[in-house]
Amino acid sequence: xxxxxxxxxxxxxxxxxxxxxxxxxxxxxxxxxxxxxxxxxxxxxxxxxxxxxxxxxxxxxxxxxxxxxxxxxxxxxxxxxxxxxxxxxxxxxxxxxxxxxxxxxxxxxxxxxxxxxxxxxxxxxxxxxxxxxxxxxxxxxxxxxxxxxxxxxxxxxxxxxxxxxxxxxxxxx
Numbered sequence: 001x002x003x004x005x006x007x008x009x010x011x012x013x014x015x016x017x018x019x020x021x022x023x024x025x026x027x028x029x030x031x032x033x034x035x036x037x038x039x040x041x042x043x044x045x046x047x048x049x050x051x052x053x054x055x056x057x058x059x060x061x062x063x064x065x066x067x068x069x070x071x072x073x074x075x076x077x078x079x080x081x082x083x084x085x086x087x088x089x090x091x092x093x094x095x096x097x098x099x100x101x102x103x104x105x106x107x108x109x110x111x112x113x114x115x116x117x118x119x120x121x122x123x124x125x126x127x128x129x130x131x132x133x134x135x136x137x138x139x140x141x142x143x144x145x146x147x148x149x150x151x152x153x154x155x156x157x158x159x160x161x162x163x164x165x166x167x168x169x170x171x172x173x
Contacts, residue, residue: 036110037173038133040070040117040126041079043091047162048075051118054166056080062173068110070103070129089125097125104132114139116169117150120162139169 039055042048048071058067058081067084072091079086087106090099097103112133117126117140130138130149140150147153152172156165 035064036066036068036112037114037116038068038070038107038110038112038129038135040115040119040129041072041075042119043072043089043123043125044119045075047118047120048072049078050162051166052079052081054163055170058170061170065173068107068112070107070126091125095125097128100128104129107133113137114173116140116173118166118169120156120165122146139172141165 039058041051052075060083067081069079069081069084069086071079071086071088073088074091076086076088087103088099089097089103092098107129112135114137115130115133115135117130117138119126120141120143122143122145127145127149130140137152138150139152139154140146142153142155154165154168156162
């Protein structure tokens with residue numbers, strides 16, 4: 001299976017008085033893993049089940065990270081991850097988040113090192129949370145608005161399995 005990660009902004013050329021300056025990146029040998037992570041689970045029930053199954057051991061494999069999960073409250077009974085904070089979204093019949101202010105206020109209490117959006121395709125509900133949170137890394141799948149949402153993007157073709165994409169994100173964190 002072939003993945004392509006797209007990291008933007010790092011290698012952009014900057015202009016300074018009509019001169020082009022190359023941006024540089026310094027990579028340390030010491031790896032710094034995230035301390036606080038927000039994982040946005042899919043709002044589609046089928047993808048939610050796949051993501052929930054794929055990430056079933058996530059908090060136990062990554063003990064040094066404080067996890068926060070954003071899930072559709074309709075799927076609460078199917079959500080098995082119990083280590084970390086679960087933030088429930090109440091979604092009405094028009095597919096609108098009715099408790100957005102409450103959830104944003106609770107999320108704003110944290111500084112997320114990484115935000116992971118597990119929605120395979122664009123969903124305006126996740127956009128509201130991604131854009132309003134500061135984070136060093138925002139990871140998600142490529143779609144029509146992914147350039148404005150994520151600084152790390154994974155591209156999976158329609159013929160590939162969502163679980164493999166979710167596994168690739170696990171490798172990144």
